[in-house]
Amino acid sequence: MNEAALDRIVAFFESFSSRDLPLLGEFYDDDASFKDPFSEVRGLAPIRRIYAHMFEALHEPRFVVTSRMGQGNECWLAWEFRFRFRSWRPETPQVVRGASHLTLGADGRIRVHRDYWDAAEEVYEKLPLIGALMRWLKRQAAA
Template sequence: MSALSLDPRTARLVQAYEALSPSTLPALMQLYDEGATFKDPFNEVRGRAPIQRIFGHMFEVLVAPRFTVQHTVTEGDMAFITWDFEFGREAGGKTWHIHGASCIRYGAQGQVLAHRDYWDAAEELYEKLPLIGRLMRWLRGRLATPAAG
């Protein structure tokens, strides 16, 4: 990680995500409030159990998923974390990379109340798929503003 937040809540969260595995998932969930919300481009849930199911499913369908935190900023009850996510889709296959960011809101007890992930599913995932990727790259080119000359 490039820049570790001096905030102990964020430091604990970063450490938990960078060490995340099926066996450490329950410890990560202890950093979340029982009624915490989680949202990413594919999911929107409330509660520790549904959040845990999302990460559990990640370990079931992906090969060696791993988060590496790049930067953190914490101010008051808010934290912003940039990260890289690396995974495989099949053993011995291509490694995929997603760059994203999380906005975290902490409660009075220091637990995560809200976690929202931001990443571009079109650029980071869909464009890398054979058939859909060609269409997404074409659309991106058609919708892009021409460079000033």
């Protein structure tokens, strides 16, 4: 793993803001793929739209990388995603914990980005109505 490329990617994600959207091509390959619990897309323009939506829908979103590992052209980043909802309890800080598996090209840009996190626990359980259902389902599964 090119340690300089990993340092660059981590620094980008930890300081990422809406004004950095035009810079995504410096970090993602033009034909990169991205997948998380809500989306699966290929190409720089759809990836840019996902991040643009994040900045529109959430207040003060930011990533904090808590650990990282790299080998060959692959790396794992464990992170906390911190934000506040704009339309529901905007005064309450939220944290989603997850990990990203990244595959880099020879130029150090991201070719494959896959996020792993539990949407049920980290988002749905916090929402009114659906949250009560999700917590009930969780209790039933654990019984």
